Amino acid sequence: MKSTLFILALAAFSGISVTSAQAGDIETVMKEAMKGNTSLHSKVATGKGTPEDAKKLLAYFKTLPSDSPPEGDSASWKEKTSKLIDAAQGVVDGKPGATKVLQEAGNCKACHSVHKGK
Structure with missing residues (x-):
C-alpha cells in the first residue's frame, strides 16, 4: 500500500499521468501531447516548454512505435x-x-495523410 501511494505521489509530482504512460495508445498521445497550439508538442517545439515538458513528450512518443496505426503500413509508421x-x-x-x-518531425498532415483513420 505504501509503495503504491509513493508511486502515485511520484507520478503526480513529476507531472506524468500514470494512466497515460501506461495506455500508450495513439489517441491518448494525440490528445494529450499533440492537439492544438497550446499542446505539449507545441510548447516544446517552440522552445517554450520546460526540460520536464520535453521529457514527458519523449515518453509519450516512445509509446507510439508499439502501436498499429488505423491506416498505412508499419514500415512508414x-x-x-x-x-x-x-x-x-x-x-x-x-x-x-x-x-x-x-x-518538422511533428508535422501533423505528413503523418495523418498516411496513417489516420477516417
Missing part, C-alpha cells in the same frame, strides 16, 4: 515515430537546432 522520438530526444539532450527538427 516506424519511420515517422522514430523521427519523433529522435527529435524529442534531441531537445531533451539540448542539441542545437533540436526544436526546429521537432517542429
Whole structure:
C-alpha cells in the first residue's frame, strides 16, 4: 500500500499521468501531447516548454512505435515515430537546432495523410 501511494505521489509530482504512460495508445498521445497550439508538442517545439515538458513528450512518443496505426503500413509508421522520438530526444539532450527538427518531425498532415483513420 505504501509503495503504491509513493508511486502515485511520484507520478503526480513529476507531472506524468500514470494512466497515460501506461495506455500508450495513439489517441491518448494525440490528445494529450499533440492537439492544438497550446499542446505539449507545441510548447516544446517552440522552445517554450520546460526540460520536464520535453521529457514527458519523449515518453509519450516512445509509446507510439508499439502501436498499429488505423491506416498505412508499419514500415512508414516506424519511420515517422522514430523521427519523433529522435527529435524529442534531441531537445531533451539540448542539441542545437533540436526544436526546429521537432517542429518538422511533428508535422501533423505528413503523418495523418498516411496513417489516420477516417
